[in-house]
Amino acid sequence: xxxxxxxxxxxxxxxxxxxxxxxxxxxxxxxxxxxxxxxxxxxxxxxxxxxxxxxxxxxxxxxxxxxxxxxxxxxxxxxxxxxxxxxxxxxxxxxxxxxxxxxxxxxxxxxx
Amino acid sequence: xxxxxxxxxxxxxxxxxxxxxxxxxxxxxxxxxxxxxxxxxxxxxxxxxxxxxxxxxxxxxxxxxxxxxxxxxxxxxxxxxxxxxxxxxxxxxxxxxxxxxxxxx
Numbered sequence: 001x002x003x004x005x006x007x008x009x010x011x012x013x014x015x016x017x018x019x020x021x022x023x024x025x026x027x028x029x030x031x032x033x034x035x036x037x038x039x040x041x042x043x044x045x046x047x048x049x050x051x052x053x054x055x056x057x058x059x060x061x062x063x064x065x066x067x068x069x070x071x072x073x074x075x076x077x078x079x080x081x082x083x084x085x086x087x088x089x090x091x092x093x094x095x096x097x098x099x100x101x102x103x104x105x106x107x108x109x110x111x112x
Numbered sequence: 113x114x115x116x117x118x119x120x121x122x123x124x125x126x127x128x129x130x131x132x133x134x135x136x137x138x139x140x141x142x143x144x145x146x147x148x149x150x151x152x153x154x155x156x157x158x159x160x161x162x163x164x165x166x167x168x169x170x171x172x173x174x175x176x177x178x179x180x181x182x183x184x185x186x187x188x189x190x191x192x193x194x195x196x197x198x199x200x201x202x203x204x205x206x207x208x209x210x211x212x213x214x215x216x217x
Contacts, residue, residue, distance in 0.1 A: 033205070040209075042198070042208065043200075043207040044207075045204060045205065045206075058204065059113075088153060090155060092205075097203045098143040098203045099143075100145065100157060101145060101157065101205060102157060103155040105154055106153045106155070108153075
């Protein structure tokens with residue numbers, strides 16, 4: 001089954017404790033991206049990747065890092081999480097930029 | 113960047129009614145997609161429709177790229193249609209604020 005898989009789905013963590021949200025897709029897609037969704041602000045892009053070793057900032061990259069060492073994986077790293085990073089995070093992929101995009105199920109992150 | 117506006121922001125329907133959701137965008141795009149976010153938060157891709165008309169069951173969508181808008185039609189609505197409908201445009205998938213649809217039995 002074609003899918004985008006995120007882990008963890010739910011996490012409560014403390015300020016400053018590094019965490020990684022993993023994202024994996026099994027569709028051999030070149031394009032992957034991360035979004036955060038906040039009430040009243042909709043979905044905003046954090047980072048995207050056009051292919052392996054090619055990443056770029058989206059609209060709200062501050063406080064986040066990403067890497068794309070393999071085509072299927074695109075982890076989101078919060079080096080020192082802060083409460084304003086409490087949000088619902090989505091990973092997404094498409095075969096190439098501008099094509100039909102598929103989302104993971106979302107990761108609910110709370111930073112206290 | 114491209115501005116995306118969706119209307120109406122909220123819509124309440126009785127089961128069986130039809131509805132039209134609108135997405136306006138401020139610049140030419142070669143990529144427009146509609147999504148449904150269900151009450152559990154999952155985002156489902158409904159249509160990839162940079163131009164023209166597509167239909168999938170009770171849902172259809174039309175994009176008039178030259179006039180910078182897209183419409184999503186829901187016919188014979190069901191309670192399972194409830195949720196938030198988003199359009200997203202451009203290669204960087206810029207999202208509108210969404211239309212929250214509630215279908216009452």
